[in-house]
Amino acid sequence: MQLKHFVARATWVVGLLWSGWATGQSNQFPQITIGQWREHLPWHRATFVAQSERKVYFATEWAVVEVDKAERTPRFLTRIEGLSDAGIERIGFNRLTRSLLVVYQNSNMDIWRADNGAVRNLPVIALNRQLLGDKRIYDIAFDGSFAYLACGFGVVKLNMEQGEVVYTTFTDAVVRSVALHEGYLYASTVEGFFRLPVNDANPADFGRWEALGPAQGLPLGRAAADMTSYGGQLFVGLGRALCRYNGVKLDTIGQHPEHEVIFLTAEGSGLVIGWKKGFNGNVQYLPAPFASPYDIHWACEVFDPYYAIEDGTRRFWMADGKDDFRYYDESTSKCDRFRYNSPHREAVSELAIGQGRVFAATPGNSPTLTPLYNRAGLYIREPDGQWTRLHEGTNPELVPYDCHVDLWRVAVHPFLPKFFIGSFWGGLVEATGVGQPTKTYTQYNSTLQNAGIAGANRTAIGGLAFDGSGNVWISNYSAPQTPIAVLKADGTLRHFSAPVNPLLQVAVDRNGYKWFVVGFNGGVLVYDSGANIDDPADDRYRHITTANSVLPTNAVNCIAVDQDGDVWIGTSQGAVSFQCGSNIFKDNLCRGTRRIVNVDGFNGYLLENEAVQTIAVDGGNRKWFGTTNGIFVQSPSGDEQLARFTATNSLLLDNNIRHIAIDHTTGEVWIATTKGLMSYRAEATEGSPVHSEQPYAYPNPVRPDYEGPIAIYGLARDANVKITDVAGHLVYEGRSIGGQAVWNGRDYLGRRVASGVYLVFATSTRNLDNPEGVVVKIVVLN
Secondary structure, eight states: OHHHHHHHHHHHHHHHHHHSOBOOOOSSOOOOOTTOEEEEOOOSOOSEEEEOSSEEEEEOSSOEEEEETTTOOEEEESTTTTOOOOOEEEEEEETTTTEEEEEETTSOEEEEETTTOOEEEEOTTTTOTTOOSOOOEEEEEEETTEEEEEESSEEEEEETTTTEEEEEEEOSSOEEEEEEETTEEEEEETTEEEEEETTOSOTTOGGGSEEEOGGGTOOSSOOOSEEEEETTEEEEEETTEEEEEOSSOEEEEEEOSSOEEEEEEOSSSSEEEEEEETTEEEEEEESSTTSOOEEOOTTTTOSSEEEEEEOSSSEEEEEESSSSEEEEETTTTEEEEEOOSSOSSSOOSEEEEETTEEEEEOOOBOTTOOBOOOOOOEEEEOTTSOEEEESTTTOGGGTTTTTTSOEEEEEEOSSSSOEEEEETTBEEEEESSTTSOOEEEOTTTSSOOOOGGGOTTOBOEEEEEEOTTSOEEEEETTOSSOOEEEEOTTSOEEEEOOSSOOEEEEEEOTTOOEEEEETTTOOEEEEEOOSOTTOGGGOEEEEEOTTSSOOSOSOEEEEEEOTTSOEEEEETTEEEEEOOGGGGGOTTTOOOBOOEEEETTEEEETTTTSOEEEEEEOTTOOEEEEETTEEEEEOTTSOSEEEEEOTTTSSOSOSOEEEEEEOTTTOEEEEEETTEEEEEEOSOBOOBSSOOSSOEEESSSBOTTOOSOEEEESOBTTOEEEEEETTOOEEEEEEOBBTBEEEOSBOTTSOBOOSEEEEEEEOOTTOOSSOOEEEEEEEEOO
16 A cells, blocks of 8 residues: 555656646665656767757757766756656757756657756647647747747747747748747748748738748748858758858858758857768868868767757767767867766666666567567666676677577576576577677577578577576477477476467466467467476476457467466456466366456456556565556555556656566566666565564664655565554554565654654564564664
């Protein structure tokens, strides 16, 4: 029930963003406490750049980093710090109001105040249902405290101080760029150029705008990719030409045989020009209105430019499609390329936690199970918090058999310092760390088979899972004869036939039975390798479908085994549990169970209208269901909804949940969404039958300014917990969730307890002679 409290608190914070100004949180990423979130977004490359006098702002696809120009110290701006969305289109800094305008790909907008971190959300375009068609915001131009937006439907004037729309001009064509020049507001549309005096009495009337054409020295029917005023001239990017307009004549001052002008910026002493076609481009600098532009991209290798600015002293900050943020100082001809500790990219297909590390595999196939030939590799968060990446650059020995591509599965050895990665193209990789020697298993150097009709040149791995003996079970995807394989603890490979194919995710239950997701709406296959893993004579199979079970559909996405040994199956129409034991191989005795749940007064099957894509079980045996519509946290039995996380009521980046894994030591829930990786600190940790040798509480001491939850770690699973003052007065009684109890620092009447020492008593199921003893002392300061 405590989980509901934390969700409500997160909802309140996000709600502030919609109702007015909300103060941003800390600019650091501390170790989070219970009920808090943190993001693990990629900070390796930028897509847009803006600046204030002392700061430069790099936008990634998902967030913003503020960098001090002199000291290079960063401040990260994400949903955790108050931004309302993810998926950034562009940014712009208004120096008069000292605020950053953040425009998202869905046309949502935020105004972020640099002085206090306050955020105001402006969904006026994104949520306006009367705006039909193209809502995209293509360009931003500032004039004083106002921002002019070039939109798919027209021009919007925005008051940056008040966070209000001043007017909207609806045009008959998409507006690609806007610029303020010599008292006029210029707009470039796909049908040509228009302008209007800035002080016009009725700018919302598009009929008052002057159409510009050959008589004014401008072409008809052409749109400028960008425009900007510089040195008393209006500079225009028209296809492969850089042009200068003086009000009556358009002169071409630069051309490229292939690249087109994609941006123009004049935030410093000169004009920065970006040229590009496809993934190739260059950046030039024009030091004076009537000078000739010259290249500035070579030192920083900006060959795939997105955006660039100059700060007034010929120091350039550039965003490029390749890795690293770029800074170029022309006075020294030196380039500085930098990035921040983070995963390389946002896309994650599977998570695994073990050995004090978090492993994030990257996508290896499309929804139709077509390989991607993705070379992103495997991301690893090391015990010291640093992110590393295993890929062809760190481990070139993987390249010969294409073992470096489509690394979409990962499994951590339960007791040895190694892990296994499954490639949807190049077989199985056994590794111990980034840059360390690896061992590969493919159709060319082992008995693993090719993918048959899915690709004879591929050795595809569909899933990986360890059993209790340290054997790793393998779905040899689409293998013609033996799609089930096992790499035994002694290093030998064994193969087994199967009545169905192809096989994807695999999970091993307490009986040692292997549960496989069958691809292409094939249901589930359960396999028993028998008492002798090397003898196929005692093997058993059961193919579970809608015909012989309560599965609502054969479109199965995931499988998980809970702490009681029950198996949970996620489908495109909800979740089903199997509490069968050895009876799973008897159709008439074990058909599974569809839980009946009551949500908002209505009964129905568990998540019957949700596509369950991943299931994780926490230390309290609670079920975390990741769906295309957010996360549902259910009670151990599954029949009570304890919490619901969405992008609307929490800091979740996106509702499309790809995978969830839980660190049972800390209780941190790792969540892979389509917009990036996040984690949330929940209340449950893994408990054992007895308390750990040194249970402890955090925070301890509890200082006067702390209002959050107090966690007591290291308890026996589901222990009864009592907290008293030194005089023996009871202030709290409850039960641990797994191996962790949570106290809010208040007594039974909801009052904060007085300063003093508080004693935590807890039972241990195996400590029957002394069922209750002091395990922790907590100091509270007021």
